[in-house]
Amino acid sequence: MTAELVRGQNHPLSQVRLEIRVSAGAPIVAGATIGDEHGKVHGAEWVAHPGAPVLPGLEVSRQAAADHRLAVDLDAVPDAVHRVSVLLALPTGAGGPTRFGAVPAPSVTVTGLDGTGVAAYTITGLEAESAVVALELYRRQGAWKVRAVGQGYAGGLADLFTDQGLPEAHQLAGSINEAVAQGLARSVPAPPPRTPDTDRSRQTTAPALGPDQSAGPAPHGTSGRVPPQPTSPYGTEPPAGQQSTSPYGNQAPGAPGQPTSPYGTPAPDTPEQSAPQPSYPGGAGATDASAPTAGGPVNYSHPRRQNAAPPPPPPTAPPAQPEQPAQPVAGDATGWSMDERLYNQVWGMFEDLARTTAAYRSAVDFADSRMEKELDQVLSDPRSRIGGQGDAAREAARAKHAQLVDQARAALDRDITQLTAESEVVEPALPPAYARWDNPVWHGYRVPMEIPMALRVGDLHLPESAELRIPLLVRLPLERGLWIDSGRAGSLDGSFTDSHDLRRLGMETAVAHAARLLAVYPAGEFTVHVIDPAGSGAQALAPLVRTGVLAAPPAAGAVGVAEVLARLTERVDLVQMAVRGGAADSLPPGFDTAEQLLIVNDFPHGFDDRAVTQLRYLADEGPAVGVHLMMVADREEAAGYGPLLDPLWRSLLRLTPVPDDHLADPWVGHAWTYEPALVPPGSQVLQQVLTQVATARTKYT
Structure with a gap:
């Protein structure tokens, strides 16, 4: 039976291999420190955190999440360790809550290998604190116990580490926040929660106001599917009702000693x-x-x-046979x-x-x-x-x-x-x-009547299952811009060393993504603008230009860059003012209510300081009001602007024109190999689809 602890209460531990489960109502960072008999943490190497998640006998999550599983093997910790403190913190700079008083009270549960609860503690009474020591496992007279602590720190991780005697407390807190920011930037984004009254059908009488900003990160489960029941690596089946095994392998009930993660x-x-x-x-x-049997939209x-x-x-x-x-x-x-x-x-x-x-x-x-x-x-x-x-x-x-x-x-x-x-x-x-571009479904393509849930931008796979591809899709409307990395770092095998070839392939990838966006939106409800200052993307842009699906010819030179950016930033300002004033129906006559996509090639060529500022503004404020950004750029080439552009890169979802292992899943943080969704060589599917889009747009207007 699980012991429900209150602050300061302790409870004996009958096992040394444990799992600590953390549940919160918002993404948080989970970590742990190990201390000596006086509770002192002697250095950064005594701290397990997303940037360094493994210590002897201890493993923590690699990024911020609403739920965590921490693995502990007390027999494996060094003899000098007498205390293991579990700490929680709110990630900084992530746009979420900055104090625990603004989120539901987090709860921490210590369980055995078989999932049996040992002790649980709900951390109540937090207000301005942004970091907290949830509980500690401590050694007394050769035995281990767990104590509910609940000590919060308004100064965040820096204050927490300082209190534990860590000399480089502020530096370590900064490195943890940096590791969490990088993890959030490269992890596959979660879609907003689905509610029964959500209306994803397009409202043609109102401006495109972008995704629902009230949505937060989502928990696993809507699928309702029954996932394959993984078995233990040790060959034993998981207990009834258990949904998956630990990385260490769950044991059969009653089998001693096989650790879980x-x-x-x-x-x-x-x-x-x-x-x-x-x-x-x-x-x-x-x-x-x-769906209705008549021909109207769902x-x-x-x-x-x-x-x-x-x-x-x-x-x-037919039902499956037993076994x-x-x-x-x-x-x-x-x-x-x-x-x-x-x-x-x-x-x-x-x-x-x-x-x-x-x-x-x-x-x-x-x-x-x-x-x-x-x-x-x-x-x-x-x-x-x-x-x-x-x-x-x-x-x-x-x-x-x-x-x-x-x-x-x-x-x-x-x-x-x-x-x-x-x-x-x-x-x-x-x-x-x-679907992939080579899927026969494209042969029967017709311009849709409503916006789909999401868009495929490529495939993901892992080294252990290289033949199994999982589609990577992003929710629509886009909640963050896309960055097509044309730098040499985007080549996993190093086969693309020519920067010219990478830039060309990057632009072709951007055109394929833009064409797919145009194809899945109803006629007249998606508009594409292109900035190509030096005209280097003319060949890749030919399908968009030739079919006439662009709002205007690609903008060239500094004058063209300034004109397009000024027009789109003005659009963002107008819609923001209309929404805040509750007058979304009072926009100027002829205002384009469609979603807007800006493709920027060869950044930062042709961009002055003012243009860079406008671009950052569009990346930050645009998605909420239906203006989206797709950049084809090499980050190293933009380094001349210094660290000012770092927030821009982090706000975009990085995709590569060649296979690369830069994306992480949101559960365990695997580095997945991403492959872009490109049109097969010699295929005419892109031309055929864009021609239908252009024809439907002509009828619409």
Whole structure:
């Protein structure tokens, strides 16, 4: 039975391998410090945080999140350590709350390897504090106990570390905040929560006001899908009701001693979109049971319905035989439409692959550390150095290591096989907004009547499952701009060393993304502007120019740059004033209510200080009022402007024109290899789609 602690209360620990679960109502940073018998932290190497998440016997999350799993092995901590303090902090500069009094009270639960609760503590009474020591595990007379602390610090991590005696407290706090900012910048963004009365249909009588800014980060679960049940790397099935295994591998109930890690256990299904998700799919060629049979657009809002989203229709495939995995079915997740069900299903696949790979990697790490420890014990015993006893012990340690790794790999392979089968079913069912350019669905393309949920911008995969591709989609309307990195750092294998080729390929990638955006919006509801100061992108821009889908010819020279930026910044100002004044219907006659996309090539060529300031303004303020930015640039070439542009790069989602491992998932922080969604060489699909867009726009106007 879980002991509910109050501030200052302690409780004995009967186990040394533990999981500490943190739950909060907003993204927070979780870390830990180790201290000596007086509680003093002797240096930065005694602190586990997102920038350095692993210490002996301790592993914490790698980025800010609303939920965390921290792994603790008290037998593995150094003998000099007598105290492990779990700390929580609000990330700085992330645009979220700056004090714990503005968020729900965080809770911390200590559990055993099997998930059984040992002690729990809800941290109440916080107000202006932005960092807090939640609880501590401490050693007394050879035994370990847990104490509820709840000590908050209004000065944040710097004050917390100073109180624990850390000499370089302010420097370490700054490096942690920097690591968290970098993690947030490169992680796949989560879509806003889905509410029953959300209306995603386009309002043509009002200006485009961009995404709902009230949405926050989302929890895992909306999908409603049942993820593949990963098995333990040690070959045991997880207990009934348990949704996934630990990276170290969960044991069968009653089996002693196999450690688990926080990252392999997904949160229980809750209404999704709060757990991170990149934007995902809708179905092509599939019939939506909830859609009207007449030809009009689907009403996603259901204003008269207050109940939850309907469950997915039962699969038509025959029930699976015992001991066999269920046959995958496209759209088996919860949602109002087939598009939404497919979106949630692909999101669930993304999370499943992230977590099962984390389980495998942690199991291998555990096997490595276990073998190393056993070999050290052999070498430290003089008796094992004579005769064959030492050789036999070393061989046994290696055999045990190989067995553990093989069992972990077998569990991973089973999950990958099931996810691959699901991908083979889902991929052909995706509608144009989520399909690859080589998908036959584009042959039947027609300009849509409403905006889809999301847009595919590429694929993601991991080294352990290189053949399994997970679509990367971003929610629409865009919530942040896109940066197509044309620098040499964007080449994973180093095959692209010619800067001219990378810039050309970067611009072709930007055109492919822009064409897809034009294709998935209704006629007249998406406008594209281009700034090409030196005209170097003329060849790549030819499909957009030739079909006439651009608002105007690409702007060239300093004069063209200034004119386009002035027009778009004025648009942002007008819409902001109208919205704040509650007069969105009083905009000037002829005001373009469509979403606006600005493509900037060869930045910073042709940009003076004023133009740079306007560009940063559009990146910061534009998305909320329907003005979006897509930059094709090499960050190193823009270094002449100094650190002033750092916030600009961080505000954009970095994509590369060649495969690169720069994106992180929002659960365990894997570095995923990203591949852009490019048009196959020699294909005419781009020309055909843009021609239809241009024809529909002519009829619309």
